[in-house]
Amino acid sequence: MSQLVRVVTYNIHKGVRGVGPGRSLEIHNLGHAISRFGADLVCLQEVRKLHRGEEKFFAHWPALPQADFLAPEGYTAVYRTNAVTRHGEHGNAVLSRWPVLAHQHEDMSDHRFEQRGLLHAEMTVHSQSVHVLVVHLGLVRASRQRQLQQLCRYIVREIAPQAPLLVAGDFNEWGPLLDRELGSAGLSSWRQKGYATFPSRLPLLQLDHVYARGLRPLRLEVPRGGLWTKMSDHLPLIAEFELPPSAPSAQAVQPTPSAQVVRSTPSAPDAKGAPLAA
16 A cells, blocks of 8 residues: 655755844744644755854754754654854754664765765655655756766665655756756656745745655645745745555665664654744
8 A cells, every 4th residue: 555755845044044143043933844744754954063153143042953953753853964164064954753774975065165965864664665865956057967967876876776765955956957867867756837945035946856766746835925934045845755565675675884873763852832933
């Protein structure tokens, strides 16, 4: 019997809206929003592990790294750093309501001005091994094309062809390049248009995507208006897939030797009980 898999991808802009002295801390509102998605997997980009400057600026900056802070109770948070800066570091994360078997990271930086990376996690979803890649690609189109080609090589090298696979993130790309490059690796997405995610105040472009192999795309949703325009410069993209019954060969997929094993321990609940800001 096939099973539903609900996936969210969201660039959270490091939990802060705006720049300069007038910027606002949105990480608490983001925590409330994520807990309401009811998602199996939440793929996040621009997630802070730490930032010493923001810790001093905001009185209520969380003591936990942002991935752990945002994980709803019972979820496992997996984070890997993409960029190290003067005051801290940030990267990609996945929050999973399913047991995480292993995870690893690959550097995808194409030039010295942008630090980019790929987070690869393997988890058991509906009794099947499912691989999830979280990416945040570059701002320069030529870089994005090379990064997509690197991504496809990584898939061939690290993931068995029969294993269900999800690739989610902020691709910084809205044209046919994605379908052309990722299609060569057998990945596809929901075909209908009209799911712009950027900029959040007046969405014009769909920069955020979820592609799949071995799962059937069912629908997309983009929440709009109200608080969604304030929490990040991106809107979240919610995608639903059908996971077919597993074949015996697909059940035997093992974590890659270089992966780091993560035990599926529920994240401790944090103080996130305040209502959403108006």
